[in-house]
Amino acid sequence: MPSTLDPALSALNGAPSADERSAIGVLGGLGPYAGLDLVRAIFDETEAHADQEHLPVALISYSNRIPDRAAWLADETAPSPIPAMMEVLRRLDDAGCAVAGIPCNTAHAPAIYDRLHEGLLADGREIRLLHIVDAIVQNVSEVAPGASHIGVLATSSSVSNRLHQIGLEAAGLQAVVPDTAHQTAVQETIYGPWGLKAQSAPPDPRSREALLAATEHLAARGADAVILGCTELPLAIPERRHEGTPFVNSTRALARALIRATHPEKLRFARTVAA
Structure with a gap:
């Protein structure tokens, strides 16, 4: 279907193969610093000792296009965040992401999360949205x-x-x-x-x-x-x-879940908080 957002990614030459579909997607912009913080947490929670040992991550942050989630949950006549969020998820899927995380707790209310999940299934998308x-x-x-x-x-x-x-x-x-x-x-x-x-x-x-x-x-x-x-x-x-x-x-919990879902062997051991 036609994109409703300005192009931000180069055109991809065909769908990613199963071997190529290994990246972690981040639907950012909710708010912008929360998206950056999730990417940082992914790096922090990855067992890596060189650039090449870190995991592939795609962040798309269209904060100016995504209306406030809480405002829409309180009043569904307000602008809906769902269409723009769906567009970002499609772009992450096109980029070869196996899973996606949304660094916004409010966006996981059933009225939003369930529609995004159902929309991905209806589109036949392979990307998996974690909760x-x-x-x-x-x-x-x-x-x-x-x-x-x-x-x-x-x-x-x-x-x-x-x-x-x-x-x-x-x-x-x-x-x-x-x-x-x-x-x-x-x-x-x-x-x-x-x-x-x-x-x-x-x-x-x-x-x-x-x-x-x-x-x-x-x-x-x-x-x-x-x-x-x-x-x-x-x-x-x-x-x-x-x-x-x-x-x-x-944020850190979601980062660990995204790593566990894609590259569990790269997940750092959990650090129990010391007394």
């Missing part, structure tokens, strides 16, 4: 073995849609979410005028302060570990632990 919550749940056991109560820091859209809670409960884990005041503060760190979408590099210190305060709040509520369940959050909280509470970094 970030599956990656997060698996990563909980890697970074916080034995944890049973898991705190969730995420957009208000993800919390209200129970995106992470459903995945955690299916794995026999108990989700712990912030109270209204702390959730409002977390949302502000993402979407506020000084938040991470407005100021990612470097983050405004207020973002970090609010997120650490929310982490301490969740720990006081019984959380054994805390999910950084928006891919903007690791930009302000890069460390693996705060005052004894391990972080489950959703």
